[in-house]
Amino acid sequence: MDHARHVFRIVLLVAIILAVVLLARGFLVPKSYGLYGRYRGASVAEQMNLRPPMHAGAAACADCHEDQAKKRTAGAHKNVSCEICHGPLGAHVKADGSVVKPPIDRSFTLCARCHRKIEGRPAKFPQVVLDQHVNGPVEGKVCLQCHDPHSPKP
């Protein structure tokens, strides 16, 4: 075996290289890798914290606007969240508690998003042909002149 010294040395060198690779792997593989799947688990929380939530849901609005909330939940728009027309709560009530008047989307295009007549919509769902509604084409803020969005009637 005296003549196999070079073989032992190269095997030792390979073992050292493998050990270095394993060591490097220990440093390179993130700690939370594999926590949920084949990705870095901590990135879920990181991505979440990058963008603080702006929307809080209709229940949060009801804390201050109880009357409007009751009216809404009794009407046909009970499944339409306040923030769809009034914008996100985070833009209305700031993190420091200050209140800013929320922008309200009163455009007919917002109403039309759900109520434009489309063949694919259920027949019972209230829909209008915008070009022929009442006295001709609708535009501007015209929907809200006749319909109350908090408790709409046909």
Added chain:
Amino acid sequence: MPEISGFAFPNDIHVTWSLMIVMYPYITGFVAGSFIVTSLYHLFGRQEFKPVARLAMATSFAFLLVASLPLQLHLGQPQRGPYVIITPNFTSAMAGFGILYSFYMLVLVLELWFVWRQEIIDRARRSRGFKRTFYATLALGTYDTSPEAVEIDHKAIMILAGIGLPAACMLHGYVGFIFGAIKANPWWSTPLMPVIFLLSAAVSGIALLIIIYQVFAKLDRRPVVATCVQALASWLWFFLILTITLEELELIVMAYEKSESWLIISELLTTRLSFSYVTMQMIVGGLIPFILLAVVVLMNRYLHEKVRNTLATVAAFLTLIQVFAMRWNIVIGGQLLSKSLRGLRSPYEPEIFGREGVLMAIALFVAPFVILWIFDRVLGIEEPEGGADHPPAAPTAGQAAAGHAP
């Protein structure tokens, strides 16, 4: 403006796997092909390949060093090169490259070391100062070239060649698998894909060796061994026949089946790929070298040596083009089909400059030859006169001076 024909999905009109993804299997093919040639000598004891055995191994190594660069250039994330090796992912088909690449690299470097060990030791003995330290480090401090140590080297080379050949085949077969396993693309999705890739790798490796063996011999003012060129040409012919037969059979089966995908594939081959497939892959790179090599093999005894070498070299050049065209037609061709299978996307024209351009592809192809030149300067590719390298089938132990590390 995109030039779409037929009914192509509008969000799906560009070729995203660029020229670099064509270069990736092209370069990896030389790694496997050269190793097949060196194995014919080191593993199977084919004496006619002795003059190219060391060159083939060095070529395999030089191309292997460059093999991951096209991917890194395409991704633009060079740190992922070492990452894919150090952090293997056993469930990702794409990451399989890292595992196969690093394993083959390990086996090849070990085999290189055993084959070149006596040369390293001789250089360590001959040199002084820094060079001596360098070669002594490469020799791992042991200067044992006794017949017993040489015999051990041969056994190690045999074992490593035995592991290296399947490893090289796996490395390139895997590249074919990456395409063959994409179910959504009928131009790629066939179990024949890894086999065709492997056979065309053998074609490209042997063709390249026919050329660089003669170039190196001319540069070193050594005679070109006629039997070696003849043997390489015969094997090139054999692998070319297998490759083109399989490539055509795949197509004939699709055409005969007339499955729904044939409609678009036949259109692809006759419109977008008519030049690169029909002209280059089948006629210029397939039929013509097939005839030239048939002349070399079947009319060998009537040919003057110079005529035979010239015919073999021209055929080798053309088969290199054939293999490149095949890679192009697979990689780019497969992306020209819209997922609708009813339309073709815009033709792909690679940029000239830039990270994934034509100049970069040429640089990638030239880089292994620069590595080979450096390899030759540092270790010497050609066996020294009365050299120590010999096949396992006929070991001639004891020609080198025995000695131990000082």
